[in-house]
Amino acid sequence: MTQTRIPAVFMRGGTSKALVLKRADLPKDETLWPQIFAAMLGSPDPNLRQLNGMGGGISSLSKICVIGPATRDDADIDYTFAQVGVVDDTVDFSGNCGNMSSAMGPFAYDEGLVDGPRDGEAVVRIHNTNSGKVIVARFPVAQGEAAVTGEVEIPGVTGTGAPVALDFLDPGNTFGRGTLPSGAGSDVLVLADGRQVQVTMIDAAVPAVFVSAADVGGDTGAHPAAIDADAALMARLEEIRQLASVRMGLTDSPQAAAKRIATPKVAMVGPPAAYADLTGATHAAEAQDLQIRMISAGQAHRAVPVTGALALSCAAVVEGSVVAACLAPGADPLALRIGTPSGIVGTGALRDPASGTITAARILRTQRRLMEGRVLVPAPATLSPTETA
Structure with missing residues (x-):
């Protein structure tokens, strides 16, 4: 079988990794993209390894990013994100990946797709086509390349790196149903077993639904593997996610929601408590403002998706929300300390006191270009490859 060679860069953005592609190198017919993306990453793989592709067997390592010219005047590039299933070949374009957003500005700068200083700070305005929102990335550059060495340490990534500051402008209402779709x-959602659970459903950076861990028999200090292994808990959280999808107007039935793996995200939240992260390091309750365990594409996330952290920080400034009820006394909404499986993550949101509108959300990440070259994809009959192996 012939294979199609497609130029690609393999990058880490925050606590995720993805293949980064240029729109010009892909078929103009976007209906062909899902088949190509799944093949690139080695999906589907019921063994959860993606050995026949570039994926890493978990949701944070099964991602594709596509960069192209900006289609709006207030942006420098367009960025489209695809979450690829691991055990199946689902390819979901319904949400953004905040972690990989941190790599898009540096990618565009290094590829010469945007202008910027040879040395100093580059600023790239990124139009995320999934959400229709603009993200402003600021990062250091040296000798014409995005810097990768620095002193910033983020939970879940060994070592330190150069900072990438991400400002998600006007993060609410990415799907046109309002920041709080239910108003x-x-x-309260009623589950099939009759259990009533209080939730906060918010669309800010990404559609998400938050529930108190105590209401679903969960633990926000638990290891992700323990959460994955608790089939009853995972089924309960998936039921909440599907019901919220319908209530938020994202899908018209739980069955349709089940096929939409990326959004809404569902997470358990709880008040600060001492816990050990994945490295074994302990974190005192006093070092946190609240805790979270988020499910991403059917798996407990090993840290927290950036968009999920931003949705959490936005929900924290909503009066009466499940998230606000978990906050430590005196917590600063502009500098929340979130207890995640990989350690403490800092994020924050700004809300206009007059209008109540959430105007911006910010987070700090690091990124690194890991590999550049071409990714080989078995060429199906529907493709007309320009170059085959």
């Missing part, structure tokens, strides 16, 4: 800071 309330909290709602």
Whole structure:
């Protein structure tokens, strides 16, 4: 079988990794993209390893990013994100990846797609086509390349790196149904077993639903593997996610929601408590403002998706929300300390006191270009490769 060679860069952005592609190197017919992306990453793989592709067997390592010319005047580039299933070949374009957003500005700068200083600080305005929102990335550059060495340490990544500051402008209402699609800071969902759970459904950076861990028999200090292994808990959280999808107007049925793996995200939240992260390091309750365990594409995340952290920080400033009820006394909404499986993550949101609108959310990440070359994809009959192996 012939294979198609497609130029690609393999990058880490925050606590995720992805193949980064240029739109010009892909078929103009975007209906062909899912098949190509799944093949690139080695999906589907019921063994959870993606050995026949570039994926890493978990949701944070099964991602594709596509960069192209900006289609709006207030941006420098367009960025489209695809979350690729691991055990199946689902390719979901419904949400953004905040972690990989941190690599898009540096990619565009290094590829010469945007202008910027040879030395100093580059600023790239990124139009995320999934959410329709603009993200402003600021990062240091040296000798015409995005810097990768620095003193910033983020939970879940060994070592330190150069900072990438991400400002998610006007993060609410990515799907046109309002920041609070139900119009309330909290709602009650009734599960199939009759259990009533209070949730906060918010669309800020990404559609998400938050529930108190105590209401679903969960633990926000638990190891992700323990959460994955608790089939009853995972089923309960998936049921909440599907019900919220319908209530938020994202899908018209739980069955449709089940096929939409990327959004809404679902997370358990709880008040600060001492816990050990994945490295074994302990974190005192006093070092946190709240805790989170988020499910991403059917798996407990090993840290927290950036968009999930931003949605959490936005929900924290909503009066009466499940998230606000978990906050430590005196918590600063502009500098929240979130206890995640990989350690403490800092993020924050700014809300206009007059209008109540969430105007911006910010987080600090690091990134690194890991490999550049071409990714080989078995060429199906529907493709007309320009170059085959």
